Amino acid sequence: MRVWWSLGLLRSELVTVFRRWRTLALFGVLAGVPLLVGIAVRIETRNGGTVGGGPRGDNGPAFLEQVSNNGLFLTFASLAATLPFFLPMAIGVVAGDSVAGEAGGGTLRYLLVAPAGRTRLLVVKYASVLAFCVVATLVVALSGLIVGFALFPVGEVTTLSGTTIPLSAGMLRALLIALLVAGSLVGIAALGLFVSTVTDSGIAAMATTVGLLITVQIVDTIPQLHVVQPYLFPHYWLSFADILRDPVQWTGIAKNLGLQALYAAVFGSAAWARFTTRDVTA
Amino acid sequence: MAQPQAAAPGESATTVGAPRTAAEARAAVTEAAEQGGVAGDTGDVVIETRRLAKQYRGTLAVDGLDLRVPRGSVFGFLGPNGSGKTTTIRMLMGLIQPTSGSARVLGRPMPNAARSVLPRVGALIEGPALYGFLSGRHNLLRFDAADPTADPRTRKARVGAALERVGLAAAADKKARAYSLGMKQRLGLAAALLQPRELLVLDEPTNGLDPQGMREIRALVRELAADGTTVFLSSHLLDEIEQVCTHAAVMARGRLIAQGTVAELSAGSRGRLGVTTPDVAEAARLLAARGLTGLVTEEQKVIGELPAEPPDLAELNAELVGAGVRVRGFGLERTSLEDTFVALTGEGFDVAG
Incomplete structure (x- = not known):
C-alpha cells in the first residue's frame, strides 16, 4: 500500500513534467532533427549522388551515407547527431529545473510540508528526469524511423562489419541503441539534479548544467x-x-554504462547530501 | 508544565535591553501571566520551543525563543517585518534547521519527526505558491499526492471539498496563472485543508484579500477553531489578531517579548484616563498631583496614564469638580493590543484601519 501511495507522487511528477509546454516544445525540436536531416539527405541524393563527402570518410554525423540506401539508418544518424548536444541540453533543462524550479516558484516548501519527504522527493525527481531521458530519446528514434521509412527505401541492414542482417533484427538493434543513448544520459541527469539542489534559480541551474x-x-x-x-x-x-557490428562489440558500451553509473552514484549522493541538509528559505 | 510558561516572558524581560515603558509593559504582562495563568495551560501544548535560535551569516534571526501554543487556541503571532516570525515558522515546519535549541510540534521533535507530524498540520507559509501551468484543482491534487498518508481513493473528493470550503469551486479548472492574489491565497488555504488537521499554521492568511474575503477567511478560521483545530496565525494586522485570536505572542528583533491570552496582553498596557474640559491647565495640574504620568494636553482634553496604584476614579472626579474644573467628559480610554504592541516594541507598525 505504501509503495503504491509513493507512486502517486511519481505519477504526479510525471504529469507535471510532461504536461508542460516547455517539455512538449523540447520534444518538438528533437522530433524536428530527423525530419531536417531526412529532407536534406533526400534533396542531396535526388540525382543519385551520395552525402558526407565519401572519400574523407570521417566527416559528418555517423551513418549519414547509408541513409539514402536504407531508411532505418536515419534513426541511427539522428541519434548520433542529437546525442552530443541536443539531447543532453534538453536533459540539462529538465534536470536543472527539477528542484531549483520548485524552490524558485516556492512550491518546494509546500511539497516538503505536505510532507513529501526530502529523500522521497529527490528520488521521484531523478526518476522523472530519467523517464524524460527515455522519452526524449524515443522521440528522436521514432521520428527518425517514421521519416526514414517515408522518404527512403528500407531493407536488409548492412552492419559496420560488412555482414547483412534482416530488417527485423535491424529494428531490434535500433531499439537497443535508443535505450543505450538514453542510458548515456544518466550521468548528466544526475549532474543536473545536483546543480539543481544547490541554487534556488531554475534558470541558473539549467545554464550551469548546459555550460558544464x-x-x-x-x-x-x-x-x-x-x-x-x-x-x-x-x-x-x-x-x-x-x-551495429557483427558480432556486437561490448567493451566500449560497458565502459560507457559503467561511467554513467559512476556519475549517477557520485552526483546522486552529492544531491542527496545537499538536499537533505539544506535550509529551504525560498 | 506551568513553569516554563511563567518563566519564559520573565526571562525575556530581563534579557532585552529596551526603553523604560517597554520594560514596564513586559513586567505587567508577566505578572498577569503568572497570576492568571494561560487558559488551556492544564491541557497539552501543540507547539513548544526551548531556546530556539537561528543564525544567518552571523546575525541572529531568531534568538532564544520559548514559545508555547496551547491546544485549541487561536494563537496570534505578531511582530514587525523582519522580526523573525517567518524564520520561526520555517523551523517549526522543518524547512530550516535551528542553530540551537529545540522545537516540538504536536508533542514530537521537529524536524526529526516531520514525517509523522506534518500530515496532521496544514500550513500556509509566506504566501501561496502554485504551479501556474496547472489548474487550481490539479495544484491541489499534486500537493495531496505529495503526502504519503493521504488516501488516493478519496483524493478527488477531498480536493473538491477543500475547493468548496474556500469558495473556489467555480474557478477550480482555470489555470492558476490566471488567478488573482486573493484566489491564490484561497487556493493556498485549500491546500492546508486537504485533510482534517490538528494544527493549522497560517502565515498572513488574509494578505491580498478584499474586506469581504478577509471576513470570510476569519469566519473560516473561527469555524475551524470551533471544530477543535488549533490555529497558529501570524499577522501584522493587530485588528485581525484582536478579532479572532484567543492568545498571542509578540516578537521583535528575533526575540519573543510577550505571550499570553489576548486579554492579558491588552491589560498589560496600563489604562489611560481622559478628561474632557475647557479648563485643561488646571485639570492637568491636579491630575499630575494625583500621580498620572505622560500627560498630553489638547485643546479640550487632558489624557494621562494612571499610576501603578490608581486613585479612586470617583474621588478624583469629585476633586476635579471641587477645584472648579468644568468636567464634560471623564473616562478610561480603551487599551488595545495596539497600545500594548507599541509599548512593547517601541516601533512603528503597519496598523489596519
Whole structure:
C-alpha cells in the first residue's frame, strides 16, 4: 500500500513534467532533427549522388551515407547527431529545473510540508528526469524511423562489419541503441539534479548544467587533456555504434554504462547530501 | 508544565535591553501571566520551543525563543517585518534547521519527526505558491499526492471539498496563472485543508484579500477553531489578531517579548484616563498631583496614564469638580493590543484601519 501511495507522487511528477509546454516544445525540436536531416539527405541524393563527402570518410554525423540506401539508418544518424548536444541540453533543462524550479516558484516548501519527504522527493525527481531521458530519446528514434521509412527505401541492414542482417533484427538493434543513448544520459541527469539542489534559480541551474556539458565536450576534444578524458561523461557516448557490428562489440558500451553509473552514484549522493541538509528559505 | 510558561516572558524581560515603558509593559504582562495563568495551560501544548535560535551569516534571526501554543487556541503571532516570525515558522515546519535549541510540534521533535507530524498540520507559509501551468484543482491534487498518508481513493473528493470550503469551486479548472492574489491565497488555504488537521499554521492568511474575503477567511478560521483545530496565525494586522485570536505572542528583533491570552496582553498596557474640559491647565495640574504620568494636553482634553496604584476614579472626579474644573467628559480610554504592541516594541507598525 505504501509503495503504491509513493507512486502517486511519481505519477504526479510525471504529469507535471510532461504536461508542460516547455517539455512538449523540447520534444518538438528533437522530433524536428530527423525530419531536417531526412529532407536534406533526400534533396542531396535526388540525382543519385551520395552525402558526407565519401572519400574523407570521417566527416559528418555517423551513418549519414547509408541513409539514402536504407531508411532505418536515419534513426541511427539522428541519434548520433542529437546525442552530443541536443539531447543532453534538453536533459540539462529538465534536470536543472527539477528542484531549483520548485524552490524558485516556492512550491518546494509546500511539497516538503505536505510532507513529501526530502529523500522521497529527490528520488521521484531523478526518476522523472530519467523517464524524460527515455522519452526524449524515443522521440528522436521514432521520428527518425517514421521519416526514414517515408522518404527512403528500407531493407536488409548492412552492419559496420560488412555482414547483412534482416530488417527485423535491424529494428531490434535500433531499439537497443535508443535505450543505450538514453542510458548515456544518466550521468548528466544526475549532474543536473545536483546543480539543481544547490541554487534556488531554475534558470541558473539549467545554464550551469548546459555550460558544464559544453565545457566537458570541448575538453573531450583537446588532445593534450587525454589523461582526464576517460573520466568525462560524454567520452564513450558514441560507443552505441558498436551495436551495429557483427558480432556486437561490448567493451566500449560497458565502459560507457559503467561511467554513467559512476556519475549517477557520485552526483546522486552529492544531491542527496545537499538536499537533505539544506535550509529551504525560498 | 506551568513553569516554563511563567518563566519564559520573565526571562525575556530581563534579557532585552529596551526603553523604560517597554520594560514596564513586559513586567505587567508577566505578572498577569503568572497570576492568571494561560487558559488551556492544564491541557497539552501543540507547539513548544526551548531556546530556539537561528543564525544567518552571523546575525541572529531568531534568538532564544520559548514559545508555547496551547491546544485549541487561536494563537496570534505578531511582530514587525523582519522580526523573525517567518524564520520561526520555517523551523517549526522543518524547512530550516535551528542553530540551537529545540522545537516540538504536536508533542514530537521537529524536524526529526516531520514525517509523522506534518500530515496532521496544514500550513500556509509566506504566501501561496502554485504551479501556474496547472489548474487550481490539479495544484491541489499534486500537493495531496505529495503526502504519503493521504488516501488516493478519496483524493478527488477531498480536493473538491477543500475547493468548496474556500469558495473556489467555480474557478477550480482555470489555470492558476490566471488567478488573482486573493484566489491564490484561497487556493493556498485549500491546500492546508486537504485533510482534517490538528494544527493549522497560517502565515498572513488574509494578505491580498478584499474586506469581504478577509471576513470570510476569519469566519473560516473561527469555524475551524470551533471544530477543535488549533490555529497558529501570524499577522501584522493587530485588528485581525484582536478579532479572532484567543492568545498571542509578540516578537521583535528575533526575540519573543510577550505571550499570553489576548486579554492579558491588552491589560498589560496600563489604562489611560481622559478628561474632557475647557479648563485643561488646571485639570492637568491636579491630575499630575494625583500621580498620572505622560500627560498630553489638547485643546479640550487632558489624557494621562494612571499610576501603578490608581486613585479612586470617583474621588478624583469629585476633586476635579471641587477645584472648579468644568468636567464634560471623564473616562478610561480603551487599551488595545495596539497600545500594548507599541509599548512593547517601541516601533512603528503597519496598523489596519
